[in-house]
Structure formats: structure tokens, C-alpha cells
Amino acid sequence: MQLYNTLSAKEREVLIEEAGKDRLTISFYKYAHIGNPEIFRNHLFINWDALEVLGRIYVAKEGINAQLSVPAENFEAFKTHLDTITFLENVRLNIAIEHDNKSFLKLKVKVRNQIVADGLNEGTFDVTNKGVHVDAEMFNQLIEDPDTVLVDMRNHYESEIGHFKNAITPDVDTFRDSLDIIEKDLADHKEDKKLVMYCTGGIRCEKASAYYKHKGFKQVYQLEGGIIEYTRQVGDKNLENKFLGKNFVFDHRRGERISDDVIANCHQCGNPCDTHVNCANEACHLLFIQCEECAKVMDNCCSDDCKEIHALPFEEQKELRKGKVVSNKIFKKGRSEVLKFKK
Incomplete structure (x- = not known):
């Protein structure tokens, strides 16, 4: 079978x-x-x-x-x-x-051990005691409330190309990194502010909302269905779209256009751009933002070194990759020192 x-x-x-x-x-x-x-x-x-x-x-x-x-x-x-x-x-x-x-x-x-790598010990809190799920219409109302703190639960490379207006966008590489940072930054507002969270499809907020309630936040809300469902409801109900730019997605598309705003820049020349690519050098494969002009000049690579390697015959490239582990570099997600205009 x-x-x-x-x-x-x-x-x-x-x-x-x-x-x-x-x-x-x-x-x-x-x-x-x-x-x-x-x-x-x-x-x-x-x-x-x-x-x-x-x-x-x-x-x-x-x-x-x-x-x-x-x-x-x-x-x-x-x-x-x-x-x-x-x-x-x-x-x-x-x-x-x-x-x-x-x-x-x-x-x-x-x-897997977990369906999202969050680093949380579920035994210490009730994961079913979640925040209030809100639809796009209620979400729009909440984020206009001066007593609301809006938090993006995604990573830096996701929010860089698109996020909601006035959202806090933690400069983190992983979901688990953001949890303690957000709690620390909002420690003085656990009782007087509405904590409203969003992510791509809702899954990260599902457990994070329970975690923050456990940590003492009294008013916790989450966007049901995340940015994907929000966009659908905005279109179906003719609501105001408060999302700027692209929604990063974890497949070969790498992004969905939500608004015409381009809020990011090419990591190589600094011009407005929100197109994520992977370095064409298979030994690097770094995720970064690259405009069409730089893609032509750099042969779809992140650096001159990678460009030289990518120009070699395929078999020579394979020989250079033998025995080398590059996963740490792959998951830098635009943090590499070779990028002049990274976030």
C-alpha cells in the first residue's frame, strides 16, 4: 500500500x-x-x-x-x-x-509533536479557554477603538510585506519568539486594554489567545479565519479593507495581493517591492525580497558569491554542496548580511 x-x-x-x-x-x-x-x-x-x-x-x-x-x-x-x-x-x-x-x-x-511550533507547555494552562472569535466586521470596529491593542502574531518576513493599519508587528523569526515579547511589552495593559490578535489563517491565535488569558489578559480577541477569511468577508460584505499590502502564504505563491499598497522594499536596491523569492543557488536558498530588475542583474541570487556558484555547471554545484548543512541559513528569512536593504 x-x-x-x-x-x-x-x-x-x-x-x-x-x-x-x-x-x-x-x-x-x-x-x-x-x-x-x-x-x-x-x-x-x-x-x-x-x-x-x-x-x-x-x-x-x-x-x-x-x-x-x-x-x-x-x-x-x-x-x-x-x-x-x-x-x-x-x-x-x-x-x-x-x-x-x-x-x-x-x-x-x-x-509532529505539535501542529504549530509554539514552545508552550500545554499542561500549564487550559488551551480550550480561548479568546473571543470575531468576524471581519467586528474586527474593523475593534481596531478603531482607542482602547484596543492590535497585534500581528506572524513573523517579521510575513508582516514586512503586509499587515493591518496600526498593528504591532514584532520583529521576530518564529511564533514562539513573539509570545513572551508581546506579554512583556503589554504587561501594563492586561486589564484596561482589548488585546486583538490576527495571523494568516487563525491557528497561531487559537493557542496564543488561551495563553494570554492564562497570563492575565482580561479582554482577548482573535480574528476568526485570519487574514484569508477576513479578505473574503470584506469582498462578500463590501466592508472597508484595513489590510495593507500582501498576505504571506506558505506555498509556492509566497503571497496573495490584498491591497494595492506596496509597503516593503527590495532587499538589494531599496526600491518599492513586496515579491519574496528564494536564492537560485540551491546551496543557499535564502528567502528575501527581490525586484524584477535586481533579479535580472543578480541572476535570481541574493549575492555575488551565490551568483558565481549558480553560474557553474550543475554537477560542480552538486559537488560544492556535498556534506554541507545550510538549514540555518535557509531559515534566516531575509536576515542575511549580504542584503543591503533588509528590514
């Missing part, structure tokens, strides 16, 4: 092009008690592989966090399968605003 990918990303890309069918990019999460994550993981892989689902799915004893792509013609079958799983029946699906048939090229269902 097949429980893993048999096709490479390039092979899958060719099949998607040949099929010529529209695909939907979807994300969802659910906190639940899963007795045997490994068995559940295998169940999902078998059923979703048959539906040509592609994506990145994390399963843990605490629940599931899924970002995936499914052929539009198989969406109803996919939803029907979700509804056969008790805790996923009628789960809210965040459907992307901008679709890309190649947002994911493999189906990866992985068992």
Missing part, C-alpha cells in the same frame, strides 16, 4: 500542466485529541492521494494543520471525506484568494 510520494516535484509539475485542470489552494486546522497520529496520518495519505491532493499537512496528538491543493473537480469529494472524520465535520476551510495550480507539488503528511 502506497504511503509516500512516488513522483518528484518536477514530474508532478508536468502532470499538472498536461491535465490543464484548475486546482484550489486550501488551508484549515483543528485542535482535537488524536490517539494515534501515525494511523491517522496514513488514513489521510491513502484517501487524499486518491483525490490527487497535494500539500503540507502536520498531524499531532493535539490536532491537524493542513495547507493543500486539490483539483476543483474533486473538491466535493474531498469535503465529503473530511465530513466522515468526526472532529473535522464542517471544519472551516480557508480557500485562497489567488489560486495557483502549482502552489504545492507533493503530498506530505507528517507526524
Whole structure:
């Protein structure tokens, strides 16, 4: 029985092009008690592989966090399968605003200790004692209240290209880094201010809201469905859009345009730009912001050194990469010293 990918990303890309069918990019999460994550993981892989689902799915004893792509013609079958799983029946699906048939090229269902790496010890607080979920209309009202503190629960490279007006955007590399920083900075306002949080699809706020209530914040709110659902409701209900720029997404698209505002700059020349790329040198693969002009000049690389390596024959590049671990550099997310105009 097949429980893993048999096709490479390039092979899958060719099949998607040949099929010529529209695909939907979807994300969802659910906190639940899963007795045997490994068995559940295998169940999902078998059923979703048959539906040509592609994506990145994390399963843990605490629940599931899924970002995936499914052929539009198989969406109803996919939803029907979700509804056969008790805790996923009628789960809210965040459907992307901008679709890309190649947002994911493999189906990866992985068992993890947590569905979001937050570094929190759940045994010390009640994760079900969450903040108040608000829709886009209520969110817009709340963030205009002078007694509200609006906090972006995402990382620096996400908020750099897009965030809500007047939001606090912690300069952090990971979600876990932001939790203590926010509590410390807002320590004097635990009782007199409304703490309103948002993230991409809602999952980070789900546990953070319970954490902050445990830490003594009296009025805690979270944007239900995150920026993705907010954007959909703004369009459906003709509400004022208070989000500036792009929403960073964790697939090959790297971003969805929410407003026409470009609030970031190219990390190499400083001109207005909000397009994230990965350095073309496979031994680097650094995530950074690069405009079209710099992409041409730098051959899609982050530095002159990487440009030289990228120009070498493929086999020579492979030899240079042998035995080298570069994961720390990959996840600097625009922090590299070679970037002159980084945030």
C-alpha cells in the first residue's frame, strides 16, 4: 500500500500542466485529541492521494494543520471525506484568494509533536479557554477603538510585506519568539486594554489567545479565519479593507495581493517591492525580497558569491554542496548580511 510520494516535484509539475485542470489552494486546522497520529496520518495519505491532493499537512496528538491543493473537480469529494472524520465535520476551510495550480507539488503528511511550533507547555494552562472569535466586521470596529491593542502574531518576513493599519508587528523569526515579547511589552495593559490578535489563517491565535488569558489578559480577541477569511468577508460584505499590502502564504505563491499598497522594499536596491523569492543557488536558498530588475542583474541570487556558484555547471554545484548543512541559513528569512536593504 502506497504511503509516500512516488513522483518528484518536477514530474508532478508536468502532470499538472498536461491535465490543464484548475486546482484550489486550501488551508484549515483543528485542535482535537488524536490517539494515534501515525494511523491517522496514513488514513489521510491513502484517501487524499486518491483525490490527487497535494500539500503540507502536520498531524499531532493535539490536532491537524493542513495547507493543500486539490483539483476543483474533486473538491466535493474531498469535503465529503473530511465530513466522515468526526472532529473535522464542517471544519472551516480557508480557500485562497489567488489560486495557483502549482502552489504545492507533493503530498506530505507528517507526524509532529505539535501542529504549530509554539514552545508552550500545554499542561500549564487550559488551551480550550480561548479568546473571543470575531468576524471581519467586528474586527474593523475593534481596531478603531482607542482602547484596543492590535497585534500581528506572524513573523517579521510575513508582516514586512503586509499587515493591518496600526498593528504591532514584532520583529521576530518564529511564533514562539513573539509570545513572551508581546506579554512583556503589554504587561501594563492586561486589564484596561482589548488585546486583538490576527495571523494568516487563525491557528497561531487559537493557542496564543488561551495563553494570554492564562497570563492575565482580561479582554482577548482573535480574528476568526485570519487574514484569508477576513479578505473574503470584506469582498462578500463590501466592508472597508484595513489590510495593507500582501498576505504571506506558505506555498509556492509566497503571497496573495490584498491591497494595492506596496509597503516593503527590495532587499538589494531599496526600491518599492513586496515579491519574496528564494536564492537560485540551491546551496543557499535564502528567502528575501527581490525586484524584477535586481533579479535580472543578480541572476535570481541574493549575492555575488551565490551568483558565481549558480553560474557553474550543475554537477560542480552538486559537488560544492556535498556534506554541507545550510538549514540555518535557509531559515534566516531575509536576515542575511549580504542584503543591503533588509528590514
